[in-house]
Amino acid sequence: MNWIDIGHIDDIPERGARLVKTHAGCVAVFRTASDEVFAASDRCPHKGGPLSEGIVHGNKVTCPLHNWVFSLETGEAQGADEGVIATYPIRVDGGRLFLDITELAARSAA
Amino acid sequence: MTEKLVVIGAGMASGRMLEHLFDANPDAYDVTLFNAEPRGNYNRLMLSPVLSGDKTYDEIVTHGDDWYAANGVTCRFGERVLRIDRERKVVVGEKGEVAYDKLVFGTGSNPFIIPLPGHDLDGVIPYRDLEDTEAMMQLGDKPGAKAVVIGGGLLGLEAAAGMAARGVDVTVVHIMGHLMERQLDEAAGYLLRKSLTDKGITVLCQANSKEIVGKNGRVKALMLDDGTELPCDLLVMAVGIRPNIALAQDTGLATGKGIHVDDQMVTSDPSIFALGECVEHNGAIFGLVAPLYDQAKVLAKTLMGEPATFVNKEVSTKLKVTGCDLFSAGDFAEAANREDIVFRDPARGVYKRLVLEGNRIVGAVMYGDTGDGAWFYNHIKDGTDVAEMRDTLIFGPAFQGGATADPLAAVAALPDDAEICGCNGVCKGTIVQAIEGGAGDLAAVRATTKASNSCGTCTGLVEQVLAATLGDDFQMPTAQPICGCSDHTHEDVRRLIKSQELKSQPAVWQELGWKTVNGCHVCRPAVNFYLLADWPLDYMDDPQSRFVNERNHANIQKDGTYSVMPRMWGGMTDANELRAIADAADKYGAVVKVTGGQRIDLLGVKKEDLPAIWRDLNAAGMVSGHAYSKGLRTVKTCVGSEWCRFGTQDSTGLGIKLEKLLWGSWTPHKVKLGVSGCPRNCAEATCKDVGVVCVDSGYQISVAGAAGMEVKETEALVAVKTEDEVLEWVTAFIQLYRERAKYLDRPYRWVAKVGLDWVKDTLADAGTRADLVERFEISQSVYRTDPWAAEVAKSERYAPLANLMLEAAE
Structure with a gap:
């Protein structure tokens, strides 16, 4: 594990997201109404919509371009749509957000 | 032989007892009724509405003269009982003796007067009977009158609220830390205090009275022990009651706190009975009406020689203090082995708290929404194991059973006076x-009540009322729910938000039985709009419930960049603005496009540059063009009489006025206007949502056009003579659309649903128009502002949270 401090949970609006730029592409960091935090690829597999700009409801996000809905827990598209977004380990410690960049770093190396 | 029954005290308990007695056998007893007050039995609980002016004394009389006459009761009202001779079995009144076979004490209670210095001054009264009520009512006639109420219990607060309603400046002095501490916990006490304060009543808690100051034998002020002096013309002491047992003591009956009675309401003398607030039963004394009515039933049976037993049941209190619903039952003190379930909705002022011991509810306090009180009370009484429903327990019976929650529950729960049809003012009842x-x-239903007979948006609700009332006899037509999160249609959600005064998203989710935690991308933007449109001052727009464009105040493009479009009022611009736009295009690498709405679009701006480009455009005096919003977009104009040889009126000037009036407002879908200076219609006004065509005689306003997926010409709404009338009619139309339409229905779709005739009829009334304009202005007091300027201050939100590409390579 390679945890990097990327900011404070309060930097993300409730039921919203912020972006983290990485060598492996943009990662969206989501905060739900119950203050759970998830990290996933910002790119919708459908037409590349920015998921960090989607509406966050429950533990799901809706892509702003064509309303694909993804589970933030599994990364899987919901309903009739088929697709999956990469999800990344993230934890909250004393309000600080730590993103595990092991996989992200591995990807950039590949 | 008819026995002689003498009753002392014509209160609510003895009155109820006599009713039971006469029902059972009208001829069993020859009844004489003494009452110290110069009147018979009236509903003492209703003195507060008399005080506040909602009712008259005549309306609260339970037994009038004719009732006593019809039942052959000899009334000795206004006459005190001096003593009772148990040897001779006679009651000695001020005006003579009456013999009895059976005697009933219903002497009630005396208000407790704190023996403060000055408590015997004129103008120091309790709150107990009609005389006290009248004294308070008279105070309201005196301009600038002040009153102090000692005691923040139910009675004291009723007195305070009643006097305040009559314009008296009232201060409540309460010795405890919060109001009604016996019935409410601190949080509910706080809400109650807030609501009283809103009514202009001053509330002082933890306040100790020290002395009542008088002048010429009359009360002048209350002095507190911290030195505060509260001037007053009347001082009402409402600190509690004591059973009135003086006569019983003189008579030699066994007494403690009250007159001792057994389970049959018999005193220590087998010929003498007692009931009501004067009795003590198994150590308990009584103040609420429910157990007193139980006693009345038991005593009537005892007098008829039938077996009956009085059981003092667990009591729940459901009270209405000054229009605030309160409920409390059981025990709600905190303890180590107890857990709380709390629900709060600050926007609606609702507070609910359940106290659990193990898996059983032992106490409940509710404020603001007490509809489920009886249900919780039953569970307290029955000791129900609530483990299964614990998660949803606080939401009450409508929410038990998980996913199969009854979609009719919200409508079934509406009170009878809840308005269902706004057009015709038809209530549920x-x-x-x-x-x-x-x-x-x-x-x-339409034919008999006119409900849903006008705009029809309440049709779904009327059908639900039908279904809830008729049960299986009614076949519900299938209506399209708002989305999978709810069974309600858009129209129902709108109506319920208004009628239930739902002012927050959680309130909507909970009260309307949403199946998801916080909606989805379909319903949440709709609910967000409905809330801000209906409660502009109470509800704050939630950016997280908006589509990306409205949240970022720019239009996202397919490559993830944004387009930025400043407002050009009525399509007018000038060299300075154009220079600033040109500079911004250079600086941020934007492509420039002239739009159909007579403005200039800057395409290809990166998200992190948005605050900077807005700041630059703001600096040149430009504001957001809201080209991204479900709100007012543009007002397209031609040059009009200012330049054009055919122009009949100043169409450009009118367009600018309209745009300055309407900009910033959120609407169910986008709204575009056009103003043409003559019927040649160069501004293409007749395919807009609202079009104005100027003619020699004035202005023709038409609405509900479309030039998108569908193309449709506008339909005439009205012809008016002046610009002011145009502004009024257009504002009223847009506000009506804001209040009534389904989210994402353009005006032409909405008008097609409700009918242009209905829109015309509604707006034809000058009063309705004025109200709509007023409500629009209230909303605009919040929303007629430039979002760009506000967002510049939050510019960090537009940058990435972190940029790990800057990390040194490993």
């Missing part, structure tokens, strides 16, 4: 009456 009177379907 009226509709239920009509249904019970035989109106079995929508058409019949």
